[in-house]
Amino acid sequence: MIQQSIVVPGSYNHGYIHQLPLTKHAFPAYPETPPRRTIDSGVLSAIGYTPLICLNQYIDDRVQLHVKLEALNPGGSAKDRPAALMITEALNAGQISQNTTIIESSSGNMGVGLAQVCGYYGLSLICVVDSKAQPQNVQIMEALGAHIVRVDDPEDGDFLGKRLERVQSLVRAIPDSYWPNQYANELNPKSHQTGTIKEIIQEMSVVPDYLFVATSSTGTAQGCQNYLKQHKLPTQVVAVDAVGSVLFGGSHGPRRIPGLGTGCIPPLADGQSFSHVKRVNDLDCVVGCRRMASREAMLVGGSAGGVMEAIYSMRSELRGKSCVAILHDSGTRYLDTVYSDDWVESTLGCNLEDLKQRVGRRKQRKRNRYFVTGVPRLKSKSKFLEHNHSLTVEESKQILS
Numbered sequence: 001m002i003q004q005s006i007v008v009p010g011s012y013n014h015g016y017i018h019q020l021p022l023t024k025h026a027f028p029a030y031p032e033t034p035p036r037r038t039i040d041s042g043v044l045s046a047i048g049y050t051p052l053i054c055l056n057q058y059i060d061d062r063v064q065l066h067v068k069l070e071a072l073n074p075g076g077s078a079k080d081r082p083a084a085l086m087i088t089e090a091l092n093a094g095q096i097s098q099n100t101t102i103i104e105s106s107s108g109n110m111g112v113g114l115a116q117v118c119g120y121y122g123l124s125l126i127c128v129v130d131s132k133a134q135p136q137n138v139q140i141m142e143a144l145g146a147h148i149v150r151v152d153d154p155e156d157g158d159f160l161g162k163r164l165e166r167v168q169s170l171v172r173a174i175p176d177s178y179w180p181n182q183y184a185n186e187l188n189p190k191s192h193q194t195g196t197i198k199e200i201i202q203e204m205s206v207v208p209d210y211l212f213v214a215t216s217s218t219g220t221a222q223g224c225q226n227y228l229k230q231h232k233l234p235t236q237v238v239a240v241d242a243v244g245s246v247l248f249g250g251s252h253g254p255r256r257i258p259g260l261g262t263g264c265i266p267p268l269a270d271g272q273s274f275s276h277v278k279r280v281n282d283l284d285c286v287v288g289c290r291r292m293a294s295r296e297a298m299l300v301g302g303s304a305g306g307v308m309e310a311i312y313s314m315r316s317e318l319r320g321k322s323c324v325a326i327l328h329d330s331g332t333r334y335l336d337t338v339y340s341d342d343w344v345e346s347t348l349g350c351n352l353e354d355l356k357q358r359v360g361r362r363k364q365r366k367r368n369r370y371f372v373t374g375v376p377r378l379k380s381k382s383k384f385l386e387h388n389h390s391l392t393v394e395e396s397k398q399i400l401s
């Protein structure tokens with residue numbers, strides 16, 4: 001069982017995080033001085049160092065749960081990281097120049113990330129999308145100067161395969177064009193290996209027992225797993241995939257949540273395995289999203305809802321464990337789908353009453369902890385010391401002693 005924790009200052013960009021006692025896998029020490037972000041290199045310097053937030057209302061407090069909010073990257077998702085690394089490295093290596101046309105397939109977030117980096121460097125971008133791309137993402141890409149090419153729905157349901165076919169034909173037809181190929185480019189996982197997971201481990205005071213990651217190209221999960229293996233850390237990676245995705249031996253079927261799963265196995269995912277694979281369906285994703293909104297006041301994207309529902313379904317086996325979930329994007333781009341009661345009923349066949357029942361009620365709190373002033377009282381049942389930003393480490397320790 002998790003012991004009482006103290007709240008310490010130490011998160012180098014976002015103030016305070018809960019800290020478990022250093023009983024196991026203490027790694028690494030907090031940096032003495034917070035790393036400084038460069039502020040003179042434009043929008044790309046704002047990528048990364050996203051907040052790691054401790055949730056205390058989503059599931060019971062016997063599970064220590066942090067979420068990495070990738071929506072707070074400037075382009076709005078985790079895909080800012082590989083987009084920026086793939087293009088910057090290609091420029092540095094002389095593989096592309098100012099006259100190159102970048103061509104990529106994306107269901108949304110990678111397209112926005114690439115539109116951002118290409119816009120910043122003044123490169124042309126053609127993004128191939130399908131009918132599953134969120135309209136708002138496509139509008140953002142266009143607003144950033146990208147040219148959009150749409151493919152029709154494939155008869156066999158392989159949306160990715162159809163988009164990739166079109167990318168290849170465009171690359172053949174357009175001279176001086178470059179396909180970053182997020183589904184095969186090793187810089188995709190590398191951006192997470194050197195960024196996302198490193199930030200998580202630096203910010204946590206103990207190595208998490210579990211890391212939950214939504215998968216499609218598998219770049220995020222793979223990069224994180226590579227870092228964990230490289231540093232011999234025992235965190236188990238739970239790959240969250242969609243029902244209807246063929247990743248990890250799944251069988252093909254309809255899926256409606258963008259960014260989760262694939263209809264064919266991308267080269268990057270070939271032969272990849274993770275400690276656990278957890279499959280969620282479209283409705284699970286909606287339920288996870290709605291529960292996050294009602295319990296944590298956080299509007300998360302569809303795949304993030306799937307990750308949160310995977311955690312919820314495992315809550316009894318996660319007791320006493322420390323878990324981190326990577327949440328790829330925000331719910332603001334899913335208002336017409338995941339957060340629309342009409343869409344949920346007409347597309348997923350679940351009416352509002354049934355949905356409310358699955359989401360469950362938020363636990364009523366006797367008092368609002370955030371309005372308590374002074375030193376917080378430790379409730380006898382409380383497993384964690386509540387947040388109080390005015391406490392020093394020494395004061396926290398005194399309360400706990």
Ligand SMILES: Cc1ncc(COP(=O)(O)O)c(C=O)c1O
Pocket residue numbers: 077079108109110214215216217218219220221258259260301303304328329
């Ligand atoms: C919203 C969302 N979630 C999850 C993923 C999966 O990330 P990865 O491609 O790194 O496996 C993506 C990828 O596009 C995404 O857009």
